[in-house]
Amino acid sequence: MEPYRVRVIYGDTDQMGVVYYANYLRFFEGARGHFIRGLGLSYREIESRGILLPVLEASVQYLKSAKYEDVLEVHLSETHTRVKIRFEYKVHREQDGAVIALGHTVHVCVGPELRPTRAPEWLLQKLQGGRLELRSSATAGQEGKRNG
Amino acid sequence: MEPYRVRVIYGDTDQMGVVYYANYLRFFEGARGHFIRGLGLSYREIESRGILLPVLEASVQYLKSAKYEDVLEVHLSETHTRVKIRFEYKVHREQDGAVIALGHTVHVCVGPELRPTRAPEWLLQKLQGGRLELRSSATAGQEGKRNG
Amino acid sequence: MEPYRVRVIYGDTDQMGVVYYANYLRFFEGARGHFIRGLGLSYREIESRGILLPVLEASVQYLKSAKYEDVLEVHLSETHTRVKIRFEYKVHREQDGAVIALGHTVHVCVGPELRPTRAPEWLLQKLQGGRLELRSSATAGQEGKRNG
Amino acid sequence: MEPYRVRVIYGDTDQMGVVYYANYLRFFEGARGHFIRGLGLSYREIESRGILLPVLEASVQYLKSAKYEDVLEVHLSETHTRVKIRFEYKVHREQDGAVIALGHTVHVCVGPELRPTRAPEWLLQKLQGGRLELRSSATAGQEGKRNG
Numbered sequence: 001m002e003p004y005r006v007r008v009i010y011g012d013t014d015q016m017g018v019v020y021y022a023n024y025l026r027f028f029e030g031a032r033g034h035f036i037r038g039l040g041l042s043y044r045e046i047e048s049r050g051i052l053l054p055v056l057e058a059s060v061q062y063l064k065s066a067k068y069e070d071v072l073e074v075h076l077s078e079t080h081t082r083v084k085i086r087f088e089y090k091v092h093r094e095q096d097g098a099v100i101a102l103g104h105t106v107h108v109c110v111g112p113e114l115r116p117t118r119a120p121e122w123l124l125q126k127l128q129g130g131r132l133e134l135r136s137s138a139t140a141g142q143e144g145k146r147n148g
Numbered sequence: 149m150e151p152y153r154v155r156v157i158y159g160d161t162d163q164m165g166v167v168y169y170a171n172y173l174r175f176f177e178g179a180r181g182h183f184i185r186g187l188g189l190s191y192r193e194i195e196s197r198g199i200l201l202p203v204l205e206a207s208v209q210y211l212k213s214a215k216y217e218d219v220l221e222v223h224l225s226e227t228h229t230r231v232k233i234r235f236e237y238k239v240h241r242e243q244d245g246a247v248i249a250l251g252h253t254v255h256v257c258v259g260p261e262l263r264p265t266r267a268p269e270w271l272l273q274k275l276q277g278g279r280l281e282l283r284s285s286a287t288a289g290q291e292g293k294r295n296g
Numbered sequence: 297m298e299p300y301r302v303r304v305i306y307g308d309t310d311q312m313g314v315v316y317y318a319n320y321l322r323f324f325e326g327a328r329g330h331f332i333r334g335l336g337l338s339y340r341e342i343e344s345r346g347i348l349l350p351v352l353e354a355s356v357q358y359l360k361s362a363k364y365e366d367v368l369e370v371h372l373s374e375t376h377t378r379v380k381i382r383f384e385y386k387v388h389r390e391q392d393g394a395v396i397a398l399g400h401t402v403h404v405c406v407g408p409e410l411r412p413t414r415a416p417e418w419l420l421q422k423l424q425g426g427r428l429e430l431r432s433s434a435t436a437g438q439e440g441k442r443n444g
Numbered sequence: 445m446e447p448y449r450v451r452v453i454y455g456d457t458d459q460m461g462v463v464y465y466a467n468y469l470r471f472f473e474g475a476r477g478h479f480i481r482g483l484g485l486s487y488r489e490i491e492s493r494g495i496l497l498p499v500l501e502a503s504v505q506y507l508k509s510a511k512y513e514d515v516l517e518v519h520l521s522e523t524h525t526r527v528k529i530r531f532e533y534k535v536h537r538e539q540d541g542a543v544i545a546l547g548h549t550v551h552v553c554v555g556p557e558l559r560p561t562r563a564p565e566w567l568l569q570k571l572q573g574g575r576l577e578l579r580s581s582a583t584a585g586q587e588g589k590r591n592g
Contacts, residue, residue: 174318
């Protein structure tokens, strides 16, 4: 799966001349949506089936500054139990590959009226498929290196 | 009615060192909510009665820059027909009274499923009350000056 | 020139279930940066040469709602004098081509210390090039239709 | 010191009908600025003396949803070493006192060109004063309860 890419706009920066710290959570969200589309789903569709995935916790580590017009790539990995989904994020700058930020979010599966619920089978199967694909593309990457 | 006040945070600024241009529409919205609360209503309550006021058009004229930690005062005036409400905004910097920005928004009254509808009587009456109060406080202000 | 594309994220929406009205000014800004890159420049580079283009006025007309995960295309046209640049924007939803919003911004050319200045020759030449290209691609489009 | 208060605007919410998760980092920033003003400083002044406090890490735990027009109170506590400052945040809803979110940020003291530096004496003294005041007002609160 291609990483999520986002180009920093002026409105993302602050007067320190770098991306404002809250905006990384926007980039993470963009990456989650991208990941879910990559599973052949969409978060809009998940919602229309009555499942929401509100966030329980989030963290960011800021390693380097991102600047206006930088293109950021957000790599994501996912693990889950029956009721929670955890995403880990790694933000690279496309130009030089520098790692800009790391982070994670944990989401809980809720049904109508925001009551926690077990993730439905169709969602778990899609997520399981995504993990397999992530793993095999990671393996492919290693093999590529080995062979290269 | 006291003007709406908002203090500029770091996240409102951009790398030019001034408030990012889109954020004035956030300040305008804050001022609308403040105005409606001043009528003895709340926009949350209006929505719970099945009326929404989505925006049809908005404009901003940027006269001076606002900076981090500036306190901005948003003065608002309101006019309406049976289906549309128009707000005019004037943003001052509290410290020196400088006019920072002007703007307007036009809103249409919609019912469930976002269909345009005539504003209900209870809303028009409240708005009418607000205009009277704005007018009388303007008059009071003039008298204050005359007497001062 | 390809139009600027942006996918609506959750953070762009509000509780009405549509894109929050201020965010169109972010999309417009994204489209300006894209347009300037298309001229073989970048706004970052313009700034590094000591020229800033702060906004004097902005407007938006909201015609239809954009929703979460919609892909929006922002088409832009540009005109300028020696000291001001005007952009007109048209936002389409990619899926069905619906026109979502129209708008404009006017920018003034300023030098160091934010004093208005005449646009330098290198900037005007690039802008002139962009207009020619916009015009020829519009013509190409019409011919395409005529022939189709 | 009074807690920082912020009223949720429409633009803070998302289509789930609650405050978008990234915006808590904006509220935390507002609370930091408020705390620093309470020390008799301002972050603008700190910057003008050549000291910046960029964020190294941030986290949020989301316990309850905040909604449009809720007034949120952000309580903050601060600890520091010679080079880092750590803030802990607790967000309450004013109406019912419910704890909405917890979080923290860690900041590093940097000088010109964003090089890490030891916090200057004048900053440490102010921060030390703030901690004393926080402690004594906490004590006062306990006494108040004991006597009540």
